[in-house]
Amino acid sequence: MNAKEQLIQYGLKMKNDCLVKANWGNLSIRVPQGFIISPSGMNYEDISIEDIVTLNLSGNIVEGFRKPSSEYLLHSEIYREFENINSVVHTHSTYASAFAVSRKEIPPIIEDMVQIAGGNIRVAEYALPGTGELAKNVIKAIEGRNACLLANHGLTGIGRNIEEAYKVCLIVEKSAQIAYISKNLGEPFILSDKDIEIMREYYLNSYGQK
Numbered sequence: 659m660n661a662k663e664q665l666i667q668y669g670l671k672m673k674n675d676c677l678v679k680a681n682w683g684n685l686s687i688r689v690p691q692g693f694i695i696s697p698s699g700m701n702y703e704d705i706s707i708e709d710i711v712t713l714n715l716s717g718n719i720v721e722g723f724r725k726p727s728s729e730y731l732l733h734s735e736i737y738r739e740f741e742n743i744n745s746v747v748h749t750h751s752t753y754a755s756a757f758a759v760s761r762k763e764i765p766p767i768i769e770d771m772v773q774i775a776g777g778n779i780r781v782a783e784y785a786l787p788g789t790g791e792l793a794k795n796v797i798k799a800i801e802g803r804n805a806c807l808l809a810n811h812g813l814t815g816i817g818r819n820i821e822e823a824y825k826v827c828l829i830v831e832k833s834a835q836i837a838y839i840s841k842n843l844g845e846p847f848i849l850s851d852k853d854i855e856i857m858r859e860y861y862l863n864s865y866g867q868k
């Protein structure tokens with residue numbers, strides 16, 4: 659499957675897994691010319707190969723006739739800043755967004771989240787959607803992690819490939835839900851920095867089929 663086909667497939671997954679409603683959210687994959695990104699305001703069911711837009715890392719269109727996602731600056735800034743990151747998935751999932759509007763970080767309380775995302779999930783300072791300021795705030799909040807919340811907006815996940823960036827968004831959403839439920843049961847226990855480090859290291863270097 660090529661990168662454009664993958665982008666279409668994961669857009670549909672994002673919708674089917676309820677990480678976004680309607681045509682909101684966006685996703686991209688790094689390619690040699692820069693990155694490919696979902697088009698602005700189109701339903702995921704309607705996107706075909708020719709609707710995908712290719713941009714260079716300065717945010718200029720190099721291929722495609724559609725308007726790119728209005729959050730393209732967020733994507734280009736991430737690719738410029740983190741050279742080991744090859745995919746960005748931006749969702750508006752419910753529990754993560756609840757933390758984002760409360761401007762509260764998701765604490766490091768569950769093992770799969772700290773493995774795949776690296777620890778607590780911070781909230782990027784508020785800026786209007788689609789702005790370079792929002793992109794800069796995200797770069798600050800996501801440092802050392804694979805995800806951050808966008809105040810009053812949603813979630814951004816990043817990964818070495820789209821499978822990982824997508825999984826980050828799924829696991830962070832699940833963790834936000836657990837954090838919320840756990841709070842109602844009492845105070846959740848926070849994992850120690852040392853245990854987080856061990857699990858993160860294991861995930862990055864030894865986890866899965868080698």
Ligand SMILES: [Zn+2]
Nearest residue numbers: 683748811812
């Ligand atoms: Zn958004």
